[in-house]
Amino acid sequence: MPTSKLFIILLSLLSFLSLPFRSLSDRCHPNDKKALLKIKKALNNPYALISWDPKTDCCEWYVVDCDRITHRIVQLHLFASDVSGQVPAAVSELPYLELLRFHKLNLTGSIPPSITKLTNLKFLDLSWNHLSGPVPPFLSQLENLTFLDLSFNNFTGSIPSSLSEFQNLEAIHLDRNGLTGNIPESLGRFSGLVPDLYLSHNQLTGQVPRSLGDLNFTVLDFSRNKLQGDISFLFGTNKTIQIADFSRNMLEFDLSKVEFPDSLTSLDLNHNRIRGSLPEGLVKLNLQYLNVSYNRLCGEIPAGGKLQSLDYTSYFHNRCLCGAPLPDCK
Ligand SMILES: *[C@@H]1O[C@H](CO)[C@@H](O)[C@H](O)[C@H]1NC(C)=O
Ligand SMILES: *[C@@H]1O[C@H](CO)[C@@H](O)[C@H](O)[C@H]1NC(C)=O
Ligand SMILES: *[C@@H]1O[C@H](CO)[C@@H](O)[C@H](O)[C@H]1NC(C)=O
Ligand SMILES: *[C@@H]1O[C@H](CO)[C@@H](O)[C@H](O)[C@H]1NC(C)=O
Ligand SMILES: *[C@@H]1O[C@H](CO)[C@@H](O)[C@H](O)[C@H]1NC(C)=O
Numbered sequence: 001m002p003t004s005k006l007f008i009i010l011l012s013l014l015s016f017l018s019l020p021f022r023s024l025s026d027r028c029h030p031n032d033k034k035a036l037l038k039i040k041k042a043l044n045n046p047y048a049l050i051s052w053d054p055k056t057d058c059c060e061w062y063v064v065d066c067d068r069i070t071h072r073i074v075q076l077h078l079f080a081s082d083v084s085g086q087v088p089a090a091v092s093e094l095p096y097l098e099l100l101r102f103h104k105l106n107l108t109g110s111i112p113p114s115i116t117k118l119t120n121l122k123f124l125d126l127s128w129n130h131l132s133g134p135v136p137p138f139l140s141q142l143e144n145l146t147f148l149d150l151s152f153n154n155f156t157g158s159i160p161s162s163l164s165e166f167q168n169l170e171a172i173h174l175d176r177n178g179l180t181g182n183i184p185e186s187l188g189r190f191s192g193l194v195p196d197l198y199l200s201h202n203q204l205t206g207q208v209p210r211s212l213g214d215l216n217f218t219v220l221d222f223s224r225n226k227l228q229g230d231i232s233f234l235f236g237t238n239k240t241i242q243i244a245d246f247s248r249n250m251l252e253f254d255l256s257k258v259e260f261p262d263s264l265t266s267l268d269l270n271h272n273r274i275r276g277s278l279p280e281g282l283v284k285l286n287l288q289y290l291n292v293s294y295n296r297l298c299g300e301i302p303a304g305g306k307l308q309s310l311d312y313t314s315y316f317h318n319r320c321l322c323g324a325p326l327p328d329c330k
C-alpha cells in the first residue's frame, strides 16, 4: 500500500475518533442532539426528559423518534408533564421534524416565528396549554401541515385569514380559546383539501360568511360563540357535510325550507333563535344525533325515520313543537 493512501486512512480515522459528543454507536445526528438539549434546558430540565442524557444516543431517548434510515429526529411528542416555560425556539433547529406535539404542558407565551423553518412539519399539536397572543398568521407558511390543533389555550384576537392558504390540512382546531371578531370570508376559499373546522367555545361574532357555502365541509363545529343570522346555505342536497354543531349561538333563520344532505349524521342547533318548523326531509336522514332544543320552532315533528326514536330533550323548549316524542299536537 502506498504511504500516501495509508496516511489518508490514518488521518480520517483520527478525525473520526476525535469527533466530540459522538460515540461509535451514536446514530443520532449531532445537530439534533444539540437542539434537543437546548429544548430540555428551555423547558427547565423536566423529569419527563430525564432520559435525554447527552452521553447517550438521542435516537434512544424517550418522547422522540428518529427516522429509521436517516436517523434524523422526525417526531417530538411530549404531553401531560411537569414542564414549565414557553414553546422553545430551538424546536426550529430540528429541520426534519414532521410531528410536534406539546400537549397539556401549561406552556405560556406565544408561538415562536422560527417554527416556520420546520418545512417538513405535518402535525402540530399545542393544545391544552396557556399559550396567548394572536393565532399567528405565519403558521400558513407550514405548507405541509395536515393537522393543526391550538385548542384549549388562551389565544385572543381574530382568526387570521391566511389559514385558507393551507393546501393539505385535514383539520383545524381553534376551539376553547378567547378568539373574537368575525369568521374570515377566506375560510370559504380553501383551494386544496377542505379541513374540518373546530371553532367552538370562543367569542366569535357576526354572520357565518356566505363563502363557506361554496365548499364541501365534512365537520363544522362553531358551537358556543355569538354568531348571528342564517346558516342554511351550508346545507342543501348538494353538500357532503356530516357533522354540524352550531349550538349556543344567536342564529336566527327559518328552518322550514332547509334541505339537508343525505350525508348529515349529526346536527346540533340547540340554544339559538331558529324559527319555522322541522322540515319533512329530516325523516330520510340516517341521523345519529339531532338537537334543536331551546329555539323558537313550531308545528308537528315529522313522523318517520329516526325522529321519533330520539329523546324528547332533542326537541324541548321550543315555541310550539309537538308530536312524538313530545306531547301530541292539540
Ligand atoms: C398546570 O397548571 C395547573 C394550574 O394552573 C395545575 O393544576 C396543573 O397541575 C398543571 N399541570 C401540569 C401538567 O403541570
Ligand atoms: C413538504 O415536504 C416535502 C417532502 O415531504 C418537501 O419536498 C417540500 O419542500 C415541503 N414543503 C415545503 C414548503 O417545504
Ligand atoms: C388568559 O388570559 C386572560 C387575559 O389575558 C387572563 O386573565 C387569564 O388568566 C389567562 N388564563 C390562562 C389559563 O392563562
Ligand atoms: C360537493 O360535493 C358534491 C357531491 O359529491 C358535488 O356534487 C359538488 O360539486 C361538490 N361541490 C364543491 C363546491 O366541491
Ligand atoms: C350545487 O353546487 C354547485 C356548486 O357548489 C352550485 O352552483 C349549485 O347551485 C348547487 N346546486 C344545488 C341544487 O344546490
Ligand SMILES: *[C@@H]1O[C@H](CO)[C@@H](O)[C@H](O)[C@H]1NC(C)=O
Pocket (backbone or CB within 6 Å): 270, 271, 291, 292, 293, 294, 311, 313, 314
Ligand atoms: C339537547 O340540548 C339540550 C340543551 O343543551 C340538553 O339539555 C339536552 O340534554 C340535549 N338533548 C340530547 C338528546 O342530547
